[in-house]
C-alpha cells in the first residue's frame with residue numbers, strides 16, 4: 001500500500017512526486033515510456049516562457065528542471081510500465097506484468113498524445129518522409145516539396161518554418177477556415193510557396209521506399225487528386241490519455257478529466273493534473289502548479305487519516 005500512486009512522469013506527475021516526497025508521502029510514479037519527461041522530450045523549440053529557466057529545447061529543459069532532482073529523490077519511479085486496468089474508486093492498479101498496486105490517493109497525470117490520422121502510409125513512412133518537427137527536421141527537407149496537414153497554430157507554424165527552405169508547401173485542412181491565429185493566417189496567405197486546400201482531407205500517403213505523394217480529396221466529393229511531395233507533417237491536434245479511466249470518472253466531451261479547483265475528480269482522493277485535465281491552456285507551468293497543489297491536498301488528507 002502506497003500513500004500516492006501517480007500515473008505519468010511528465011512535468012505534472014514529476015512535480016507532484018517531488019512535492020509528495022518533500023511532504024513525507026510514500027510515492028510511486030508509473031510511466032509507460034522508457035524515460036520520464038512526457039511531452040518535453042518532443043519539444044524542439046526553445047522554451048522561454050517558464051519562470052526562471054530558459055532552455056533551447058524540451059530535453060534540455062528536462063535536464064535542467066528535473067533530471068538531477070529526480071536522481072537524488074527517493075520516490076519510486078517505474079518506467080516502461082504497462083497498466084492493464086485501474087479501479088479508481090478502489091484505488092487499485094493492475095499491471096500487465098501481473099503486479100497489483102494499491103494506494104490511498106491516485107493522481108492521473110497522463111497528459112495528451114498527438115492525434116493520428118489513421119490513413120494508409122502514415123505509420124509505414126514513419127522515419128521515411130513523415131516529418132516529426134519542422135524545427136528539428138527542416139534542413140533534411142530543404143529543397144523538397146512537402147505537405148502539412150492541419151489548420152491550427154501548430155500546423156501553421158510548422159508550414160511557415162518549412163516554407164523557409166522548401167520550394168512548395170501544400171497545406172491541407174478539413175475545415176472551412178484555418179483556426180490558426182490571425183498573425184499566422186496572414187503570413188500563410190502572403191507566402192508564395194504555400195498552396196492551401198481547405199475543406200479537404202489527405203486520404204493516403206503514397207510512395208515506395210519513402211513518401212512520394214499525398215492523395216487529397218475535396219469535401220464536396222470531387223475526384224481525389226495527387227500532389228507529389230517528399231515530406232508530410234501532421235498536426236491535427238491532441239487527445240487526452242484517458243481511455244483507461246473512461247466510464248469511471250466524468251470526462252468532458254473531448255475526453256479530458258473534469259476536476260475541481262484542487263484538481264480532485266468526482267471520486268474522493270482521485271486527482272487529475274496537467275494537460276489531461278486542462279483542455280484550455282496546457283503549459284509546463286500550469287502542469288507543475290497543479291502537481292504542487294495536489295501533493296499538498298493529499299498530504300493534508302493523509303495526515304488526518306493517519
Ligand SMILES: Cc1cc2nc3c(=O)[nH]c(=O)nc-3n(C[C@H](O)[C@H](O)[C@H](O)COP(=O)(O)OP(=O)(O)OC[C@H]3O[C@@H](n4cnc5c(N)ncnc54)[C@H](O)[C@@H]3O)c2cc1C
Nearest residue numbers: 008010011012032038039110111112274275282283284287
Ligand atoms: C512541440 C511542443 C512545444 C511545446 N512548447 C511549450 C512551451 O514553450 N511552453 C510550455 O509551457 N509548454 C509547452 N508545451 C506543452 C507542455 O509540454 C505540456 O503542457 C506539458 O508537458 C504537460 O505536462 P503533463 O505532465 O501534464 O503531460 P505530458 O508531458 O503529456 O506527460 C504525461 C506522461 O504520462 C505518460 N502516460 C500516458 N499514459 C500513461 C499510462 N497509461 N501509464 C503510464 N504513463 C502514461 C506519458 O508517457 C507521459 O510521459 C509544448 C508541447 C509540445 C508538444
